[in-house]
Amino acid sequence: MAEKNNNYILIGMPGSGKSTIGVLLAKALGYDFVDTDLVIQQKGGGLLKEIIARIGNDGFKQLEEDVNASIDVNKSVIAPGGSAVYSDKAMRHFKEIGTIIYLKLDYQTVKRRLGNLKARGVVLEKGQTLRDLYNERIPYYEKYADITVKLDKLSIGNSLEKVLENL
Ligand SMILES: Nc1ncnc2c1ncn2[C@@H]1O[C@H](COP(=O)(O)OP(=O)(O)OP(=O)(O)O)[C@@H](O)[C@H]1O
Ligand SMILES: O=C(O)C1=C[C@@H](O)[C@@H](O)[C@H](O)C1
Numbered sequence: 302m303a304e305k306n307n308n309y310i311l312i313g314m315p316g317s318g319k320s321t322i323g324v325l326l327a328k329a330l331g332y333d334f335v336d337t338d339l340v341i342q343q344k345g346g347g348l349l350k351e352i353i354a355r356i357g358n359d360g361f362k363q364l365e366e367d368v369n370a371s372i373d374v375n376k377s378v379i380a381p382g383g384s385a386v387y388s389d390k391a392m393r394h395f396k397e398i399g400t401i402i403y404l405k406l407d408y409q410t411v412k413r414r415l416g417n418l419k420a421r422g423v424v425l426e427k428g429q430t431l432r433d434l435y436n437e438r439i440p441y442y443e444k445y446a447d448i449t450v451k452l453d454k455l456s457i458g459n460s461l462e463k464v465l466e467n468l
């Protein structure tokens with residue numbers, strides 16, 4: 302059983318570096334690392350974009366909630382997908398098992414980082430722009446964050462340092 306509060310969970314927009322920085326953070330702390338997108342791909346039997354194409358955004362969100370709400374680890378850095386915050390059930394579970402860190406980037410940095418949103422498999426409703434998605438998601442990230450780390454313009458190494466300083 303996961304104990305209370307000995308994990309770190311990274312949240313933030315797609316491309317904010319949850320996976321990239323998460324694995325380095327785990328290494329620096331001597332923790333394990335869990336990328337919940339990989340668990341979703343395994344359970345969903347395909348790539349994220351294929352799963353979304355097959356079962357739709359709502360089906361994907363349900364699968365993501367099921368996976369995230371049943372993550373049971375200790376001394377781990379957890380990198381969920383950017384859409385994890387749509388599930389209050391999953392986020393309450395994450396709060397129970399650890400400290401939630403919001404990797405905050407401004408819109409322009411996110412836009413520069415992300416390539417083709419469809420190829421990446423972002424949960425985007427029909428007609429929704431990246432700006433719409435950014436505006437929709439920010440209040441969720443702010444709501445669930447225990448710690449917020451602003452990372453604009455920092456290299457990967459300096460971002461890791463800043464996250465470590467804020468723990
Ligand atoms: N300073 C930086 N910090 C983090 N990532 C960076 C930086 N500069 C460029 N990148 C690139 O931005 C991308 C970040 O993507 P990553 O998959 O880590 O994001 P994510 O938050 O896990 O997204 P998702 O929600 O889709 O899982 C990577 O391709 C990484 O190489
Ligand atoms: O932010 C998003 O909408 C997503 C991010 C990915 O990590 C995946 O979890 C999925 O493709 C959706």
Ligand SMILES: [Mg+2]
Pocket residue numbers: 319320321336338380381382
């Ligand atoms: Mg990721």
